[in-house]
Amino acid sequence: MKKGRCFELLTKALASTSTESTNSTAVENTELISRYPLIIDQHPYQISHEEKRGEEINHVSTSDSVLPDKVCDNTTTAATISSSCSSSTASDFDSDDSVFDKDYIPPQTKNKISVIDSDSDIDFIENSQQNNIRVSESPEREDFEPENQTDQASENVIQLTKKGSVRKRKHYDTSLRERTRAKKELKTNTKYCVKPGCGEECKKKCSSNISEIQRGIINKQFRNFTWREQYIYIINNTSQTIPARRTKKNPNSKVINRGKTITYFMLNENNEKVTVCKIFFLTTLGFEKKNDKVLRNALKQAQVQEITDMRGCNPNPKKIDNKPIIDHINSFHPAVSHYRRVHAPNRKYLPSELNIRDMYKDFCDKMGITEQSAPEDCVSYDHYRRVIKELNISFAKLGNEECEICEKYKLHNPDFKEIRHRNCTGCKEYELHHRRYIVARQKYDEDKSRQMSMQDQTSDTMYYSVDLEKVIMCPRLDEFKVAIFCPRLILFNESFVPLGDKKFRGARDTFACIWHEAIAGRKKDDIISCFRAFFLQYRDVKHITLWLDNCAAQNKNWGLFSYLLYLINSSDVNLETITLKYLEVGHTYMSADEFHHQVELSLKKKKRIYDFEDFHHAVSDTHRKITVKKMVVSDFCKFEDCSSSYKLQNMTPRVYLSNMCEVTFRREINTIAFRTDFDGIERELDFLRVKNIKIGIPRPAIKTQFRGVNKKRKSDIIDQLLSLMPENRRAFWRNLPVNDNSVDLINEYEEDVDK
Structure with missing residues (x-):
């Protein structure tokens, strides 16, 4: 009988028994219990009962308060068989098989529930730590020996979790790698073991020349070889010769005459090559004596200069075609970013x-x-997500990315919390990186404290952080799917933000330069133009300190340094010193990133951004102390790089921009002062060309031409999105400048060309 039926009858029998039941009903229920007994082994939960051997059963109880829900589906719940069952005897229902076999001794297995005699003072059985339940499916009582039925017992074991629910996956005590290695060893020891050789009647006397011990050693070494090494072993221990005499071929015979004779060799105990027969050679290596396919394949590879493994070269018939997935992902137009261009040149970002x-x-x-849909036509969410990862497309906020150097060190030294330094190159590089970003952060906090203490706007010193916000698309219409697939206009926001918390930044205002790609791009000259607008805004301040990230294309280049030398020595501003400080790579979070987060929240609050003017209002509404400058064509200039390559290359020791962490420009001085360590000494650097020292640095040339966008992109925006905009927002898109020679900033970088 099925065990489910057994449990059903047993539960029915226990539930129907009560103090009001008649004696006949109790007898009938007791017979059901004795007919379908329940055997539970290795149960982890408490079961208590009181019983006197040879007398009537007074009370049987099983505790359901500790049994899990999953187990209670197939086990009996708590019930009480009262004195109405007094007509039953111990032979009808007992706790073990001693009723049928007086010599029966319960097996002493681990975690098995034993029966407590009534003479004992113990009223319960302690819980086991192993959550396994085995239920007998047979309704008949029978004597069994667990040691002879281990396989059957393991199949009937129900593993439980710590919470008591049935474990869905089997729990192993060993790791997957250990189980795989053990499985491989078992296969090697059974399938590819040394097999019986050629016998005593062999003409070459192989068994006499090579002992069984030597055969075992050769087999073990051969099985530890890789596929390529096994082929090389076979080739090196065989020789092929052309037969000296050929027999005449029978034209009616299907047997093909041999074109070559193969001789097989093996090493004996003295490391001497001994000629053996083909059967002995194959069986020693673990192959069947009639299976020489491996020999034929290896000898074919001997004719080729390079042995190649052709396994797994056939295309997988179940492989999913990723081309439709890639085309769909690219339809969202993932864009390259200005941010971390050097460290992630191939990475793209979605809105x-x-x-x-x-x-x-x-x-x-x-x-x-x-x-x-059919399984072969379906694409899972995990597979779609995996393709996005393979395309190197990210949704992460660019200001909060992790440091690659720190991540590489964690992989290099997993125990970095306990063992900090292991005296190797990787650890030394990380220690230097760790010290640099700790010191840089300390200097940043010191300047932040100074800025927050300045409550007077007439102060002659300012501390700001500078950064370019991540790519922003316009128009921003999240509710309409067509807006997501349409290639849109890219907006830029170069922000100059005072150091400190947003509520306690002193009297200084945030200065934001915004523009779109039809006006200018994000080349070196375009970013320097934003610095020019900022310094002209605060032309009466004498000392300005700017904190920047290590993006060399924007914040650390000789073009910017040449312009700052020109600016501080000009009459356009009253500046006496300009100091640029750079945070360590991977640890560049600053007040500008916090401001960009506020801009993102403002954009989400407005929900819809139809044109550039709406973006201007969203940036202006972030907080009260902010100055937003809408950059026009006349605000962008062309800046000349006045550095001397000859001076820089012949300098000893040579100075590299990547090593600089602090650069200072002073009035009436044509050199810069720099540090490679915030705690190090300050050094002077003369990098200007001789002619610029004599005649000065030329004034920046103002641009007069719009950059423009591709004509096709403008027409796509007008055709697909203009109908979704109010009438007063459409003029901006109709008047958008067009230039088919401009680089598509969504898919490509706009390289700087120095003339």
Whole structure:
């Protein structure tokens, strides 16, 4: 009988028994209990009962308060068989098999529930730590020996979790790598072991020349070889010769005459090559004596200069074609970013209003994938997400990315919390990186404290952080799917933010330069133009300190240094010193990143950004103390790089921009002072060309031409999105400058060309 039926009858028998039941009903229920006994082994929970051997059963109870829900489906719940069952005897229901076999001794297995005699003072059985339950499916009582039925017992074991629910996956005490290695060793020892050789009648006397011990050693060494090494072993221990005499071929015979004779060799105990027969050679290596396919394949490879493994070269018939997935992902127009261009040149970013779940849902809608679709036509969410990762596309906020150097060190030294330094190159590089970013952060906090203590706007010293915000797309219409797929206009925001918390930044205002790609791009000259606008805004301040990240294309280049030398020695400003300080790579979070977060919140609050003027209002509404400058064409200039390559290359020791952490420009001095360590000494650097020292640095040339966008992109925006905009927002898009020679900033970087 099925064990489920057994439990059903047993539960029915226990539930129907009560103090009001008749004696006949109790007898009938007791017979059911004795007919379908329940055997539970290795149960981890408490079971108590009181029983007197040879007398009537007074009370039987099983505790359901500690049994888990999953187990209670197939086990009896708590019940009480009262004195109405007094007509039953111990032979009808007992706790073990001693009723049928007086010599029966319960097996002493671990975690098995034993029966406590009534003479004992113990009223319960302690819980086991191993959550396994084994239920006998047979309704008949029978004597068994667990040691002879280990396989059957292991199949009937139900593993439970710590919470008591049935474990869905089998729990192993060893790791997957150990189980794989053990499985491989078992296969080697059984399938590819040394097999019986050629016998005593062999003409070459192989068994006499090579002992069984030597055969075992050769077999073990051969099985430890890789596939390539095994082929090389076979080739090196065989020789092929052309037969000296050939027999005449029978034209009616199907047997093909041998074109070559193969001789096989093996090393004996004295490391001497001994000729052996083919059968002995194959069986020693673990192959069957009639299976010489491995020999033929290896000898074919001997004719080729390079041995190649052709296993796994056939295409997988179940492989999913990723081309439709890639085309769908690219339809969202992932854009390259200015941020960390040197460290992640091939990485692309999608707009912040997107997520993978919405992209996958749109893909299923377009491809017609439903729950009723065939398995070969379905693409899972995990596979779609994996393709996005392989394309190196990210949704992460650029200001909060992790440090690659720190991540590499964690992989290099997993015990970095306990063992900090292991006296190797990787650890030494990390120690230097760790010390640099700790010192840089301390200097940043010191300048932040100075800025927060300045409550007077007439102060002659300012401390700001500078950064370019991540890519922003316009128009921003999250509710409409067509807006996500349409290539849109890229907006830029170069922010100059006072150091300190947003509520306690002193009297200074945030200064933001905003523009779009039809006016200018994000080349070196475009970023320097924003620095020019900032310094002209605060032309009466005498000392300005700027904290920047280590993006060399924007914040650390000789073009910027040449312009700052020109500016501080000009009459356009009253500056006496300009100091640029650079945070360590990977640890560049500063007040500008916090401001960019506020801009993102303002954009989400407005929900819809139709044109550039709406973006200007969103940036202006972040907080009260902010000055937003809408950059026009006349605000952008062309700046000349006045550095002397000859001076820089012949300098000893040579100075590299990447090593600089602090650069200072002073009035009436044509050199810069720099540090490679915040706690190090300050050094002077003369990098200007001789002619610029004599005649001076030329004034920046103002641009007069719009950069423009591709004509096709403008027409796509007008055709697809203009109907979704109010009438008073459409003029901006109709008047957008066009230039088919401009670089598409969504897919490509705009390289700087120095003339």
